[in-house]
Amino acid sequence: MPTEEKVTRKLRAILSADVKGYSLLMSDDEAFTIRTLKEYRSIMSTHIEQNNGRVVDAPGDNLLAEFSSVVDAVQCAVEIQKKLTEKNKDLPLDRRLEFRIGVNIGDVVQDGDSLYGEGVNIAARIEALADPGGVCISRNAYEHIKNKLKLGYEYIGEHAVKNIKDPVRAYKVLISPEDAGKLIGEEPKTPTGKWIWPAVVVGTIILTLIGYQVYQKMSAPEFEPASVTEMAFPLPEKPSIAVLPFDNMSGDPEQEYFSDGITEDIITALSKTNELFVIARNSTFVYKDKPVNVKQVAEELGVRYVLEGNIRKTEDRVRITAQLIDATTGRHLWAENYDRDLKNIFALQDEITLKIVNALEIELTEGEQARMWGKKYKNLDIYLKRMELISLLRKGTKESLTRFGQLAQEVVDMAPESPVGYRGLGLYYWGLAARGKSPPENMKKAIELVQKALSLDESDAHSHSILGLVYSRMRQYEEAIAAGERSIEIVPNGATYHAILGQTLCYVGKIDEGIAQLNQGIRLNPFPNYLYPSNLGRCYLIMGQYEKALTEFKKAVQLAPKSPPLHVYLAVTYALLDRTKEARASAERALELYPGITVDFTIKTSRWKNQAHLKLIVDAMRKAGFPEGA
Numbered sequence: 006m007p008t009e010e011k012v013t014r015k016l017r018a019i020l021s022a023d024v025k026g027y028s029l030l031m032s033d034d035e036a037f038t039i040r041t042l043k044e045y046r047s048i049m050s051t052h053i054e055q056n057n058g059r060v061v062d063a064p065g066d067n068l069l070a071e072f073s074s075v076v077d078a079v080q081c082a083v084e085i086q087k088k089l090t091e092k093n094k095d096l097p098l099d100r101r102l103e104f105r106i107g108v109n110i111g112d113v114v115q116d117g118d119s120l121y122g123e124g125v126n127i128a129a130r131i132e133a134l135a136d137p138g139g140v141c142i143s144r145n146a147y148e149h150i151k152n153k154l155k156l157g158y159e160y161i162g163e164h165a166v167k168n169i170k171d172p173v174r175a176y177k178v179l180i181s182p183e184d185a186g187k188l189i190g191e192e193p194k195t196p197t198g199k200w201i202w203p204a205v206v207v208g209t210i211i212l213t214l215i216g217y218q219v220y221q222k223m224s225a226p227e228f229e230p231a232s233v234t235e236m237a238f239p240l241p242e243k244p245s246i247a248v249l250p251f252d253n254m255s256g257d258p259e260q261e262y263f264s265d266g267i268t269e270d271i272i273t274a275l276s277k278t279n280e281l282f283v284i285a286r287n288s289t290f291v292y293k294d295k296p297v298n299v300k301q302v303a304e305e306l307g308v309r310y311v312l313e314g315n316i317r318k319t320e321d322r323v324r325i326t327a328q329l330i331d332a333t334t335g336r337h338l339w340a341e342n343y344d345r346d347l348k349n350i351f352a353l354q355d356e357i358t359l360k361i362v363n364a365l366e367i368e369l370t371e372g373e374q375a376r377m378w379g380k381k382y383k384n385l386d387i388y389l390k391r392m393e394l395i396s397l398l399r400k401g402t403k404e405s406l407t408r409f410g411q412l413a414q415e416v417v418d419m420a421p422e423s424p425v426g427y428r429g430l431g432l433y434y435w436g437l438a439a440r441g442k443s444p445p446e447n448m449k450k451a452i453e454l455v456q457k458a459l460s461l462d463e464s465d466a467h468s469h470s471i472l473g474l475v476y477s478r479m480r481q482y483e484e485a486i487a488a489g490e491r492s493i494e495i496v497p498n499g500a501t502y503h504a505i506l507g508q509t510l511c512y513v514g515k516i517d518e519g520i521a522q523l524n525q526g527i528r529l530n531p532f533p534n535y536l537y538p539s540n541l542g543r544c545y546l547i548m549g550q551y552e553k554a555l556t557e558f559k560k561a562v563q564l565a566p567k568s569p570p571l572h573v574y575l576a577v578t579y580a581l582l583d584r585t586k587e588a589r590a591s592a593e594r595a596l597e598l599y600p601g602i603t604v605d606f607t608i609k610t611s612r613w614k615n616q617a618h619l620k621l622i623v624d625a626m627r628k629a630g631f632p633e634g635a
Contacts (some may be wrong), residue, residue, distance in 0.1 A: 018075035020127035024066035025137040056081035064258040107132025109143040133296035143208035144174035159185030161257040230335035231303035238307030245282040252315035264316040266392030285500035285530035303332030396439040424458035431455035466495035500530035508540040535564035569599035572597040588629040605634035
């Protein structure tokens with residue numbers, strides 16, 4: 006018989022901390038932020054040790070610690086914030102590292118030196134409720150410390166937090182000495198002493214109404230429903246769903262790519278049927294590692310259903326919790342826990358996808374079933390490497406591109422019968438060509454490799470879309486459009502595929518069709534990257550709708566302020582609106598970012614098929630003050 010896994014449970018106070026705006030601080034000054042973070046983490050570790058605690062984990066800007074006493078945990082949190090506040094006074098406002106700290110007491114599971122379980126999860130969720138430089142504690146923690154420390158507290162109510170079934174009551178800790186002993190806000194009361202008789206009366210009333218309450222319980226929402234009238238987009242006629250990024254519960258940041266990959270595969274599988282409306286990965290991953298509620302997600306994305314869950318991957322097993330929610334009624338449609346061998350991950354993905362389809366009462370055609378549950382990754386190692394490829398692609402750095410090419414070649418060597426490696430290598434060579442490295446040679450290699458991938462699996466929508474990108478850059482527009490249309494035929498909900506096809510259609514002068522495809526891409530991906538508004542702006546530019554073009558280019562520049570082409574198009578649009586001063590300012594910014602931009606360069610590299618369109622842009626560039634050539 007198999008040996009049962011031994012689980013060690015214990016009651017612990019958990020301290021969870023992270024930095025407000027860490028990603029932005031890193032992008033502004035990575036070296037300074039890392040140096041300051043190391044210094045602050047050392048301070049925190051010292052205080053944790055002095056208060057009889059232990060640092061459990063400290064990935065990135067996060068820190069997790071455990072204490073035997075919740076009094077020690079809260080005292081430590083307050084000491085840390087006071088010390089870091091003093092340290093931050095010496096730094097400019099835009100350089101300060103302000104931690105948010107959450108403290109909870111609850112049952113945890115110990116696995117080696119790591120801790121898991123709801124006690125840890127709640128601490129992480131209420132941490133996000135804390136103010137920068139502040140401390141937030143759970144109701145359980147408050148009950149243990151309310152009369153033991155010279156602090157004040159502000160009750161901030163019940164909060165529905167991700168992956169926790171019941172709402173969590175939370176309190177902000179008031180650190181200032183003058184707030185000691187204060188309790189601000191409503192505190193739920195427990196009947197005692199002189200209130201016993203009123204409590205009996207209330208109990209009698211409750212017993213009288215209990216039959217009605219039981220009846221109501223079956224239909225009452227489990228959380229506040231989303232309002233259809235408050236949604237940012239009209240609710241589609243077909244069932245609409247957003248799959249939120251599954252939380253990585255492995256305790257190892259290096260496993261993040263695995264939980265992200267599982268999420269993306271479920272999104273991709275659901276996207277292959279035209280009977281569903283599926284929000285793109287880019288928009289749902291906006292909520293990654295954030296304390297969000299289903300009502301907010303549904304209203305911001307304009308969907309009825311939301312899938313959320315978490316994943317824990319060990320060496321040879323995977324545990325997944327998933328739940329499907331109808332946001333408009335506030336109720337769960339189903340929730341399941343899975344504990345399987347890692348080698349069975351493909352079957353597990355299919356099972357979750359099938360549960361969703363059945364719950365939404367979707368009838369699939371035979372072709373959709375074949376696409377949705379086609380087994381393309383029979384080799385687990387290839388599947389895991391594919392997930393790593395996706396993670397590298399998202400990073401977009403020079404180093405990640407190099408590693409992407411190396412890993413794609415490894416996949417080709419390991420599994421020459423799989424399209425994954427060839428497709429990845431094709432995208433790698435396209436990326437090199439797009440960056441100006443031997444464009445003719447690398448474009449040719451890209452086409453050969455992607456066509457090889459399609460010869461192994463013609464139904465691979467991603468390969469068709471990559472082929473469309475390559476053909477478009479080579480100005481083979483009819484081939485590009487055919488490839489783009491095939492990608493959408495295979496994956497009707499592919500936001501990126503719609504956007505790429507829309508861009509190509511605009512290049513060849515099919516403006517109305519291009520705008521329709523781009524708008525569909527944006528509806529499927531409500532939080533798009535800069536390419537969506539940028540391409541939409543180009544379409545409006547050619548249509549002569551310059552104000553609309555300007556609006557879209559401004560959106561794009563906000564998303565990618567250091568992209569030279571965006572500032573070029575901004576300058577062109579201002580020039581066409583006769584706003585010469587703003588046109589010249591945008592041109593100066595473009596040339597500051599990339600001095601090699603000239604009118605001649607634009608003519609040589611343009612993908613506009615219609616020469617009248619190209620002339621419009623070139624003339625506007627001259628008006629904005631761009632140089633003619635080297």
